[in-house]
Amino acid sequence: MPIDLNILIGGAAGQGVHSITTPLARSLVRAGARVVVVQDYQSRIRGGHIFNVLRVSDVPLAGPREGVDLLVALNQETVALHLPELAPGGLLIYDAEQVQEVPPGVPALGLSLEELLPGTQAGEIAVNAGASGAVLGLLELPVAGLAEMLAESFAAKGEEVAGWNRQAATRGWELAQKFPHAVSLAGLTPPPTPWLLMSGHEAVAVGALMAGLTFISGYPMTPWTSLFNAVAQRALKYGVVLEQAEDEICAINMAIGASYAGARAMTGTSGGGFCLMTEAVGLAAMTETPLVVVVAQRPGPSTGLPTRTSQGDLQFVLWAGQDDSPRAVLAPGSPAQGYAVALKAFDLAERYQIPVFILTDQYFADSQHTCRVEDFPARRIPFALETEPAGGVYERYALTESGISPRRLPGFGPELVVADSDEHTPDGHLTEDLRVRVQMHEKRLRKLTALAGEMRGLTTAGDPEAPVVLLCWGSSRGPVSEAVSRLAAQGVAARMVHLSELWPFPREPVLSALEGAKKLVVVEQNASGQLMRLLRQETGLVGTQAVRRYDGRPFTPEYILRGLSGVV
Amino acid sequence: MPIDLNILIGGAAGQGVHSITTPLARSLVRAGARVVVVQDYQSRIRGGHIFNVLRVSDVPLAGPREGVDLLVALNQETVALHLPELAPGGLLIYDAEQVQEVPPGVPALGLSLEELLPGTQAGEIAVNAGASGAVLGLLELPVAGLAEMLAESFAAKGEEVAGWNRQAATRGWELAQKFPHAVSLAGLTPPPTPWLLMSGHEAVAVGALMAGLTFISGYPMTPWTSLFNAVAQRALKYGVVLEQAEDEICAINMAIGASYAGARAMTGTSGGGFCLMTEAVGLAAMTETPLVVVVAQRPGPSTGLPTRTSQGDLQFVLWAGQDDSPRAVLAPGSPAQGYAVALKAFDLAERYQIPVFILTDQYFADSQHTCRVEDFPARRIPFALETEPAGGVYERYALTESGISPRRLPGFGPELVVADSDEHTPDGHLTEDLRVRVQMHEKRLRKLTALAGEMRGLTTAGDPEAPVVLLCWGSSRGPVSEAVSRLAAQGVAARMVHLSELWPFPREPVLSALEGAKKLVVVEQNASGQLMRLLRQETGLVGTQAVRRYDGRPFTPEYILRGLSGVV
Amino acid sequence: MLPPELYAGIESAWCPGCGNFPMLKAFKQALAELEIRPQDLVLVSAIGQSSKFPHYLKCNTFNGIHGRALPVATGIRLANPTLKVVVTVGDGDQYGEGGNHLLAAFRRNPDLTLVVHNNQIYALTKGQASPTSDQGTKDLLHPQGVPYPPLHPLALAVAQDCSWVGRSFAGMPQHLTEMYKKALTHKGLAFLEVLQPCVTFNKVNTYEWYRKRVYEVETRPDYAPEDELWAYRVAKEWGEQIPIGVIFRKPRPILEESFPQLAAGPLAGRLPERPLAELLAEFS
Amino acid sequence: MLPPELYAGIESAWCPGCGNFPMLKAFKQALAELEIRPQDLVLVSAIGQSSKFPHYLKCNTFNGIHGRALPVATGIRLANPTLKVVVTVGDGDQYGEGGNHLLAAFRRNPDLTLVVHNNQIYALTKGQASPTSDQGTKDLLHPQGVPYPPLHPLALAVAQDCSWVGRSFAGMPQHLTEMYKKALTHKGLAFLEVLQPCVTFNKVNTYEWYRKRVYEVETRPDYAPEDELWAYRVAKEWGEQIPIGVIFRKPRPILEESFPQLAAGPLAGRLPERPLAELLAEFS
Numbered sequence A, B: 001m002p003i004d005l006n007i008l009i010g011g012a013a014g015q016g017v018h019s020i021t022t023p024l025a026r027s028l029v030r031a032g033a034r035v036v037v038v039q040d041y042q043s044r045i046r047g048g049h050i051f052n053v054l055r056v057s058d059v060p061l062a063g064p065r066e067g068v069d070l071l072v073a074l075n076q077e078t079v080a081l082h083l084p085e086l087a088p089g090g091l092l093i094y095d096a097e098q099v100q101e102v103p104p105g106v107p108a109l110g111l112s113l114e115e116l117l118p119g120t121q122a123g124e125i126a127v128n129a130g131a132s133g134a135v136l137g138l139l140e141l142p143v144a145g146l147a148e149m150l151a152e153s154f155a156a157k158g159e160e161v162a163g164w165n166r167q168a169a170t171r172g173w174e175l176a177q178k179f180p181h182a183v184s185l186a187g188l189t190p191p192p193t194p195w196l197l198m199s200g201h202e203a204v205a206v207g208a209l210m211a212g213l214t215f216i217s218g219y220p221m222t223p224w225t226s227l228f229n230a231v232a233q234r235a236l237k238y239g240v241v242l243e244q245a246e247d248e249i250c251a252i253n254m255a256i257g258a259s260y261a262g263a264r265a266m267t268g269t270s271g272g273g274f275c276l277m278t279e280a281v282g283l284a285a286m287t288e289t290p291l292v293v294v295v296a297q298r299p300g301p302s303t304g305l306p307t308r309t310s311q312g313d314l315q316f317v318l319w320a321g322q323d324d325s326p327r328a329v330l331a332p333g334s335p336a337q338g339y340a341v342a343l344k345a346f347d348l349a350e351r352y353q354i355p356v357f358i359l360t361d362q363y364f365a366d367s368q369h370t371c372r373v374e375d376f377p378a379r380r381i382p383f384a385l386e387t388e389p390a391g392g393v394y395e396r397y398a399l400t401e402s403g404i405s406p407r408r409l410p411g412f413g414p415e416l417v418v419a420d421s422d423e424h425t426p427d428g429h430l431t432e433d434l435r436v437r438v439q440m441h442e443k444r445l446r447k448l449t450a451l452a453g454e455m456r457g458l459t460t461a462g463d464p465e466a467p468v469v470l471l472c473w474g475s476s477r478g479p480v481s482e483a484v485s486r487l488a489a490q491g492v493a494a495r496m497v498h499l500s501e502l503w504p505f506p507r508e509p510v511l512s513a514l515e516g517a518k519k520l521v522v523v524e525q526n527a528s529g530q531l532m533r534l535l536r537q538e539t540g541l542v543g544t545q546a547v548r549r550y551d552g553r554p555f556t557p558e559y560i561l562r563g564l565s566g567v568v
Numbered sequence C, D: 001m002l003p004p005e006l007y008a009g010i011e012s013a014w015c016p017g018c019g020n021f022p023m024l025k026a027f028k029q030a031l032a033e034l035e036i037r038p039q040d041l042v043l044v045s046a047i048g049q050s051s052k053f054p055h056y057l058k059c060n061t062f063n064g065i066h067g068r069a070l071p072v073a074t075g076i077r078l079a080n081p082t083l084k085v086v087v088t089v090g091d092g093d094q095y096g097e098g099g100n101h102l103l104a105a106f107r108r109n110p111d112l113t114l115v116v117h118n119n120q121i122y123a124l125t126k127g128q129a130s131p132t133s134d135q136g137t138k139d140l141l142h143p144q145g146v147p148y149p150p151l152h153p154l155a156l157a158v159a160q161d162c163s164w165v166g167r168s169f170a171g172m173p174q175h176l177t178e179m180y181k182k183a184l185t186h187k188g189l190a191f192l193e194v195l196q197p198c199v200t201f202n203k204v205n206t207y208e209w210y211r212k213r214v215y216e217v218e219t220r221p222d223y224a225p226e227d228e229l230w231a232y233r234v235a236k237e238w239g240e241q242i243p244i245g246v247i248f249r250k251p252r253p254i255l256e257e258s259f260p261q262l263a264a265g266p267l268a269g270r271l272p273e274r275p276l277a278e279l280l281a282e283f284s
C-alpha cells in the first residue's frame, strides 16, 4: 500500500500557517515524497480561519483528497473545526499557548515556547518551526534540511531569530519521537534530479517567460495576483517590462499597445476585472494584435467569494465582446500543463494574431504540486513577422486564404502599420464599404478553421473501453482522474476525458474520445453546467449526469464519488 | 394587386435627406398609406452617402424590400449609386443644382430654386420641400397637409422660411402633374383613428414610460442614443430623472443605485459600452436589484460599423458577467412588440429582482413602421415590494422556495436594507460560510425556474404544417415573415417561427413550434450562427440551413429568398 | 444625541490595530451626535478593507463593486434625496479604479459625503502600491520602488471646485469625529480623506509617521478655506508637513436641485400614471 | 525640413469648416519642420471625429477604442521608446470615458504628446454635452441645459504635476503649429488642448466666440510657466478670457527611463533566451 497522508495546518490568518507549510512541503519533496498542497483562505488579512492541507505520498499524486491524518492547530478554532475529520490513529499537534482545550483521548503533542526555546523571546515563530520539525520527526525524516531552510528564510531578521528557528525545529522533531510513528517516510530516497514544488500560476509564469514574454500589465485581483507576482519577482532579471495599471481597462489596452509595437505581451485578471477587459478583447481581435489574457476564476456572480475557486467563467470568456471574433481558450489541468499551455498560448496568439485566453482558477493558481524537471520541456516561440521590404504598398490586413495577414512592426521600415478598431480596408483605414466589411469579417473568422485543427489537449485516463465517462476541463483534472482510479479499485470501469483546450471546440477529438460512452458524467465547478452546454452546442451530445460543485472549494475524489453514488 | 412602392431619398449627410423623409412619410400615413422607412447612414456628420427608403402600400407591411420605384437624388452620387436599381417605369426626382448629369432616357424631374421659388434666398430647403411635394403629386395625394407640416417644422426660423417651404412643396406638387401617375394613392381613405409612424426605439421608450420608468442613465452611443433621446425629450414632462453619465460603468451603477433606492430604472448602450457594463450586470444579479438594460446591437467586433445593424451580441449578453447569474433576455421584432417587451422587461425585473435585457439593433432602432393605436394596449406594472412592518428581523435575502426574497426600500421604515456584491447571509452581510454560499447561489438561480415558465413570445406565420421552417429572432421578424409569404405566393409552403424572448430559453414552446420541420433554416444577422448554436445547446435541434447577413444592412425578403435558393 | 451603540454592526474582519477601527468609532460618534437614525442613512462602499466598513455599522448599505461607489451613491440620491448618503471607500478604490467617477462627482456636486480611507496601499489584495503610495514605495510588483509620484487627490478636488474638502487622521479620534460631523452637515459633496494606517502592509506610513507630520490647518494664521489659491497650496502640501482639517469650501448648487422631477420628493415607489393616448399622439 | 505633402492621408470625412482641418494642416507643418518621418511616428487615437485624425495623415496608426488611447500609447512607448508617439483624441473621449487614464498619465509622465481636440461637445454621436460643455449648454439630453460647471482639464493637469501643459486654438494656424512643435519636442508628457470649433453641433463656442476670448499667455507681464501657483491660476481661467500658449512646465523624469529593461532598446521583436534550468531551480 502506498503511503497517503494528509496533514492539515490551520489557524487564523496572520498566525503563520503558510510559514509552516512551505518549508515543510519543500523538505518532504526534497526527501523524495510526492506532495500536493492546497490552500483554503478567506478574504481578510488577519484572523478568521485558514488552513493548508499537505497530502504526502511515495507515489505520484493527482491532487488533494479529504480527511486528516495529522492536524496542526495554531488555535482553538482549528481544533474545533477539524478534529472531527481526524482519522483513527491520527495525531494532533497544537500551539499550547493558543489551544486551551484538547478533548480527552486524542493523541496530541502540545508545543509551547517554554518547551521549545526556554528563556527566549522567540514567540509564535518558535511554535511554527517546532510544529514543522515535529511533523518530520513523526514521519521519521531528518530535520537538518528543514532547520536550515527556516534559518535561511529568517536570516534577514538577524542571526538570533534564524537560530531560534533552527533550534525550535530540532526540538520539535525530538519531541515527536515519543509518539508512535504510524507512517514512516524513512524509506524514501531523494530523487537524483531534484523535484519541484510548484503552483499552477508559477508554472504559467515560467511558461510565459520561456515563451519570450517581454511585457505584462495588470491590476491586482485575487486569484490572478499570484501570477502577476510570479512574473514581477523575475521581471528585472529577465528583462520583462511590468506595469501596474490604474484599472483593468488600462491593463489590457496597454498590453495591446505594447504588442502592436512588438513586445510579446500578456495581461490577466479575474472575473470582475475581466468584465472591464472585454471591450479590448474585441479590439485585439479587430486589430489582429497578438495577446495572451489570463482569466483566473473565482466564484461569483459579482464580487462573490474572492479567495475561493470556481469554473464559472467559461461561457463568458467564449463570447465576451460584441459580435463574432476569433479567439482561443485554453484551460490547464496541472502545473506542467500550465507551462505547456502558456507556451501554446503565446504561439497561437503570435501566429494567428488573436487574443488567446488561459482560464485558471484559485485552486489551480495556489495549489502546489510535485513536478519533475522533465515535465517542462524547452520550446521556442518564434515571432511571425513580415520583415522583407514590401516594395510596393504594405497592407497590414491583406486578404489571405488563411485569414492571417503579414504583420509588421511600426518603426522598423518605411512600411506604415495602420490598425483600426473600426471596420477597415486592407491597409487599415476605416471604411464604410460594406463589401470590404464582409471580406474582412470573413477573413478574421477564417482563422478559426486552421486554429481548430490545432486544438487537441485531450487527456484520457482509466479504462479506455469503460462505458462510464467523466468529462471535465481545466483544473479539475487531478481530482477526476483520481476518482476514476478509485472507481477502478472498487471494480467499476470508468474513464476520464479532460479538456485543456476548449475553443475552437475540439469537436472531432472529443467525439472520438467519447465513443462508447453510456454514462456521460460532466464534472465541473459551476452550478449551471457550462461545459455540458458547450458540449451539446458543439457536438449534440448530452451529458447524462453531472457532478457540480460551487461552494468555492476544489473538487476532491471523495466529492466526485459521492456525486456519482447511485449513478455508477 | 396591392400597391407596393419604394421611394429612395439619397444625398450626402447634412443635405436634408431626413428633412424630406419624415414629413413625407407622415403625410402618407395620414392619408391612409402603410409606410415603412429604413435609414442607411454612415458614421460621419456631413458628406458621404446616406439614404432613406420609404416603402408605401395600401396593405400592411412587414418591413422593407429591395428595389427603387421613385428615386429622389439630392446629389450626383445618389444618381450614380441608385439609378441602376430604378425599376422600369420608375422616375428620378433630383436637385438640379447638385445633379449635373442624368443619363438620357431616364424619366426625370429636376427641381431648382429658380423654378420652385423664383427670386428668393430659400436655397437647399426649397428643393427638399419641392421634392416632397412632387412625390405626393405623383402619387395623386393632396399636398396641403404636407405643406402645413413643413411650415410648422420651420416655424422657428420665421414666417418667411415657413412660407417658402409651403410654397416649394406646392410648386413641386404641381410640377409632378406633368408626369404619368404610374401608381395612384388617390383611393386611400384616412384611417378613422390616426395611425402612428414610429421607430422601434420610440416604441420601447413609450413602453418604458408606460411601465413607470422614473430613472434613466446612459452615455451616448449609436444606435442606443436614439432611445436615450426619445426618453430625454419626454423626461421633464413625465417626471423621469435622466442623467448623462461620464461612462457606461457609471451609467449602469447609477441606475442600480437608483433602483435600490426605489426608482424604476433603466440604462442602455451598444456593444462596446455594454462591455463596460458587464461587471455591474453581475452586481444587479447579486444584489437582486431590478434593472432593465437595453443593448442596441451594431456590427463588430470592436468599433466595427457604428451606424449599421447586426444581431451579433446574443451569446455575449446571455453569458456576460462572471459565474452563473439569473437574467432574462428579450428581443422585439417590431415597434408594437418593442412596446410590449419594454413593459414585460420592467415587470420581470420587478418581480424577479434581476437584470432584464432588451436586445435591439440599428435597424430596429431607426426604422419607422406604421402602427395602430390598438397595438399599444395599456398595462400597469405594479411594484413588488414588502411594505408591512417586519416585526422581527428583516432579511433582504431570505431563503425562499421561489428564490425571490421580500424587497424593501431604504428609508421607508426601521427595516434596514443591506445589499452586498460579495456572497452574503440572508440579512445581506458578507460571509465566508460556504454552506450559506451554496444556499444563496441556488436561491438566485432558482428564480430561473418560474421565469422560464413566463417565456413565450413566439410568433408563427405561414403554413403551420409546412416542412420548411425559417427560425429567427429579434428585428428580423418582418423580412422573414414576408419571405415566407412570398414563398407561399411561389407555391412553396413555408412558415416562420420568430422568438422575441430568448432567455431563459423557451424550450417547450420552441420544440412544439418546430414540430414537423424537415428543413430548419436559421435566419440571423451574424456570421457564426448564434441562435443556431443556442438552439442546439438548449434543444439538441440542429439547423439544417442558415441564412446569415453581416454586412451591416438589414435583411430584406429578397436577400432571404436568395439565400434559400437551392434550399427550398 | 442618540446612543452610539445603536449603530453596532457585525464583527469586523480587520487586523488588530488597523486605522479603520478608530474611524468606525468616530463615525458612530458623529452619527449619534448628529442624531442620524440608521434607517435614514445609506452607506455605500465598494471593494477593499475600507469598503467593509458599512457592514460593521447598523444602517442601510449598498456594498457594490470595486471603484463604483460614487455612481451608485449618486443614483441613490437621485432616486431619494431624503436619504443621508455616505460613501466609504479606499484610496485604491476611489483614486485607482474609480478615478473617473471622482472627476465626475466633483462636477456634479451631489449632496453626499465621500470618505476615502487613505492607507496609501491596496490592503485587501495584500499590499500593492496604490495611487497615493509615495514614490519609491516597494512592493511585490515594484521591487525597485514605485517610479513616479503619488496622485494629489485634495488638489484635484480643489481644482475641480469640489464644494467641501477636508482631511483627518485616524490617530486623532476627536479631530476625526469633528471632521465627520462637518462633512455630514455640509450641503453638497463633502470629500473627506482620512489618513488610515494599515498596520499590516504599510510599514512606512504608520501612526507615528503621520503623527509626526500632521498639523491642524485651522491653526495657520493665513487660514482661508474659501480662498481657492490658498486651498490649492495647502492641498498640495505633502511630506514633512501634512495638513488636516477643513481645507476648502465653495458653496455651490447641488445636483439634486437641478431636477424639478425631484421636487415632489423621492422617486421611490412612485408609479406615475402616464397618458398613453397623449404619448402615442406624437407619432400620428 | 521635410515636405508637408509627405504626410498626405486618405480623404477626410469631416464637415467643411470644421476646426479639425486647420489642426491637421498645422500638425503636418510641425512634423515637416521637425523632420519627423512618417515611419518613426505613431498616432494613437480613440473614437470621435477627432480620433479620425490619424487616418488623414500618413504615419503609423493605432486607432483604438473610446477613451483608451493613453494606455495604448503608453504601452507602445514601453515597448519601443524610439518611436515618436502622439495621441489625438476628443474632449468627450479623454475627459469623459478616458478620465481615469488621464489622471494616471499625469503621474506616469511617459514621453509622448497628448492632443485633446476640445470642441466642448460629443460631435460624432451628434452633439451631446461633453465634460467641457459650458454650464447651461442645451442638447437633446439636457433640454434645460447642463446643470453643472465643466471640468477644468488644464488645472487638473497642473495639480497633478503634468510636465508640460499648453493650449492653442484652431483659428490661429501659426500659433497652433508652434504649439505642436513645442509639445512634440518636450521630453515627457506634453498635454496640449486645442480649442476646436465644431461648426455643426456647437453653435455657441464658435470661431468667433473663441477668437474674442483667447489671449496669448506669454504676453502677460507676470508670465511664469514654471511657477505652479501662477500656472494653476491661469489654467483655471475660462470665460471672458481664455489663455492660450505654454501654461505650465515642470521637468520630471520620464516613465520609460525608470525601466532598466528598456536600456537595451526596443522590446520589439526581442526574443530573449531564458535559462529554463535556472527558472525551475527556484522551485526545488
Ligand SMILES: Cc1ncc(C[n+]2csc(CCOP(=O)(O)OP(=O)(O)O)c2C)c(N)n1
Residues within 6 Å of the ligand: A219, A220, A221, A222, A248, A272, A273, A276, A303, C047, C048, C049, C050, C051, C065, C066, C089, C090, C091, C092, C093, C094, C117, C119, C121, C122, C123, C124, C125, C130
Ligand atoms: C474590478 C476589480 N478589480 C480588482 C479587484 C480586486 N481588489 C479588491 S480590493 C482592491 C484594492 C483595495 O484597495 P483600497 O481601495 O485602497 O482598499 P483597502 O483594502 O486598502 O482598504 C482590489 C484591487 C476587484 N475586486 N475588482
Ligand SMILES: Cc1ncc(C[n+]2csc(CCOP(=O)(O)OP(=O)(O)O)c2C)c(N)n1
Residues within 6 Å of the ligand: B219, B220, B221, B222, B248, B272, B273, B276, B303, D047, D048, D049, D050, D051, D065, D066, D089, D090, D091, D092, D093, D094, D117, D119, D121, D122, D123, D124, D125, D130
Ligand atoms: C465605449 C463607447 N462608448 C460610447 C461610444 C460612442 N461614441 C463614439 S464617439 C463618442 C464621443 C466623441 O466625442 P469627442 O471625444 O469629444 O469627439 P468629437 O467627435 O467631438 O471629436 C462617443 C460617446 C463608443 N464608441 N464607445
Ligand code: SF4
Residues within 6 Å of the ligand: A045, A046, C013, C014, C015, C017, C018, C019, C020, C049, C119, C123, C124, C197, C198, C199, C200, C201
Ligand atoms: S490589512 Fe491593513 S487596512 Fe486591512 S485590516 Fe489589516 S491593517 Fe487594516
Ligand code: SF4
Residues within 6 Å of the ligand: B045, B046, D013, D014, D015, D017, D018, D019, D020, D049, D119, D123, D124, D197, D198, D199, D200, D201
Ligand atoms: S460634427 Fe463638428 S467636429 Fe465633427 S466634423 Fe463636423 S464640425 Fe467637425
Ligand SMILES: [Mg+2]
Residues within 6 Å of the ligand: C048, C090, C091, C092, C117, C118, C119, C120, C121, C122, C123, C130
Ligand atoms: Mg487602501
Ligand SMILES: [Mg+2]
Residues within 6 Å of the ligand: D048, D090, D091, D092, D117, D118, D119, D120, D121, D122, D123, D130
Ligand atoms: Mg468633442
